[in-house]
Amino acid sequence: QTIRFLKSCRLEVGMKNNVKWELNNEIVARHFLKNLRVFVPPHALKLPEEPITRWGEYWCDVTVSERPLAAPSPPR
Numbered sequence: 840q841t842i843r844f845l846k847s848c849r850l851e852v853g854m855k856n857n858v859k860w861e862l863n864n865e866i867v868a869r870h871f872l873k874n875l876r877v878f879v880p881p882h883a884l885k886l887p888e889e890p891i892t893r894w895g896e897y898w899c900d901v902t903v904s905e906r907p908l909a910a911p912s913p914p915r
Contacts, residue, residue, distance in 0.1 A: 841877075841903055848875055854894070862891035867899060 852870045854860050864881035871879040885900040 845877070845901060845903070848877075850874060856894070860892065862886065862897075 850870055864884045867884055868879050868881045871877050879901055883902045891897055
């Protein structure tokens with residue numbers, strides 16, 4: 840049920856455009872809880888190798904019960 844829910848979700852992470860920023864596991868984990876009401880510990884997330892510093896659509900992997908799951912994580 841959790842995996843089905845996460846596969847159907849689209850997570851938006853709002854980042855300011857007037858300051859430098861880099862998306863990291865802690866920020867994404869906070870937005871999972873804030874926007875989707877799902878607790879995802881930062882260590883269960885895997886972001887792309889390249890730093891995310893611009894708006895766009897990105898994917899992250901979420902490990903659920905030791906099973907990796909691809910879930911979208913687009914900053915806006």
